[in-house]
Amino acid sequence: MQTGIVLSNISDLYKVELNNIVYDCNARGKFKSNDISPVSGDIVDIDIINDEKKTGVITKIHDRKNYFKRPKMANLSQIILVVSMKMPKVDLELLDKQLIFAEYNHVKPIICLNKIDLENEEKIEYISNIYTQIGYKVIKTNAKEGIGVEELKKELQNNITAFSGNSGVGKSTLINNILETDITLEGEISNKNKRGKNTTTQVKLYKIDENSYVADTPGFSTFDVKEIDKKELAKYFIEFRPYLNKCEYGDCSHIKEEKCAVKEAVQQGKISKERYDRYCKLWNEYVSKY
Ligand SMILES: Nc1nc2c(ncn2[C@@H]2O[C@H](COP(=O)(O)OP(=O)(O)OP(=O)(O)O)[C@@H](O)[C@H]2O)c(=O)[nH]1
Ligand SMILES: [Mg+2]
Ligand SMILES: [Zn+2]
Missing domain, CATH: 2.40.50.140 (Nucleic acid-binding proteins)
Structure with a gap:
């Protein structure tokens, strides 16, 4: 054995x-x-x-440290959330959903802003700052040229890391760069999609060194935030946490209430208005469920 x-x-x-x-x-x-x-x-x-x-x-x-149903995976220690700056266009709603997913599952998220060659620096810095101010690690990459990949590689030591994000954001390209081989040629589990591009269809783990593995996945994009109790949603926006017990009402939704510490923090610029707006949008999505 x-x-x-x-x-x-x-x-x-x-x-x-x-x-x-x-x-x-x-x-x-x-x-x-x-x-x-x-x-x-x-x-x-x-x-x-x-x-x-x-x-x-x-x-x-x-025994598993954790388990994920879609895609099926166990023992993940962190997730690299890959966001494309352009083509496909930047999707911060999906990023926030995935951050909630990671926080909910106690898996460390790292944000990777990819395709930085396709967007101007100002826009990239603006997005990067929103998330670094909250306390997340943000790594900027151009996977095609291998820029930023060394910084990303350092984060992978002694971890089982999954790459997640929409189709086409560059997950497989980043992993190719990290492994310094072409995983598509090596038998990546992928299919040609309608436009003839290779798209990953199954989870596959690649060993980068002793105790370090990366997983190429089709993404955790099917994750449904509604699996989380509506009342709990706010705490997965980690920058809201210091304010959550300071609201007038114990069951404050931080949406319509008058004396809401979260809303005050937004007004004072302590919480990003964008992030708060995305919280409201997600919160309202629950309404359609019931
Ligand atoms: N300009 C530019 N193109 C990139 C970059 N990273 C990836 N690409 C291109 O984007 C396309 C999609 O990249 P993939 O790595 O296949 O994307 P993926 O996230 O693995 O996509 P799925 O497997 O469908 O989920 C490819 O044509 C890449 O060459 C980048 O940093 N800059
Ligand atoms: Mg892929
Ligand atoms: Zn409140």
């Missing part, structure tokens, strides 16, 4: 890495009957069946 990590899974085949060797594994039937099956990022015990052919069978899944 040996212990490795699941890199990828397609139907019944699991790629499990241990000591830098990748084994093709099946999972014992018992997992299915227990309604649990291995996913990328899982630490697993395997029995090696054939050392030459590098085949094995997964016998045990270790």
Whole structure:
């Protein structure tokens, strides 16, 4: 018996890495009957069946630090939220949703503003400042030219890191740069989309060095903020937190109430008006649910 990590899974085949060797594994039937099956990022015990052919069978899944359903992944320690400055156009609503998702799941988010070659510096700084002032790490990259990639790489040490963001923002290109290989050629799990571009369809983990892995994913974009209790939403806007217990009403929604500490902080410029507006928009989306 040996212990490795699941890199990828397609139907019944699991790629499990241990000591830098990748084994093709099946999972014992018992997992299915227990309604649990291995996913990328899982630490697993395997029995090696054939050392030459590098085949094995997964016998045990270790306890997970966390688990994500869409895409299926376990043991994530951080998420790089990739935002394209242009083509596709910058989507801060999606960024804020993903920040909520990360905070909710206690996974450290790092913001990556990519395609900085396509936007002027002023605009990039403006967006960057909104998020650095809150306390988030923001890294600016041009994945095509490899600019900013070293800074990004430093953050990946001793972590299992997923890259998330809309299709086309540059996740695979960034990972190519980090690995210094072309993952598409290496058998990235992708399909050509309607426009003939490669688009990632499955999670796959890549080893960058001992204890450091990056996951290319189709993005956590299907995440539904409504899974979070409406009353809890405000606390996932982390810069609101110092004000939340200072509102007049204990159950303040920070929308219509008169004496609201969050709204006062917005007026005083302590909370970004943009972020607050996006909070209101998200909050109002709940209305349609009930
Ligand atoms: N100009 C410019 N183009 C970039 C940059 N990063 C990526 N691109 C281009 O953007 C396109 C999409 O990049 P991908 O890396 O495939 O995007 P992705 O996020 O992996 O997309 P999906 O797999 O569909 O989710 C490619 O044509 C890249 O060459 C950048 O920093 N600047
Ligand atoms: Mg991709
Ligand atoms: Zn309030």
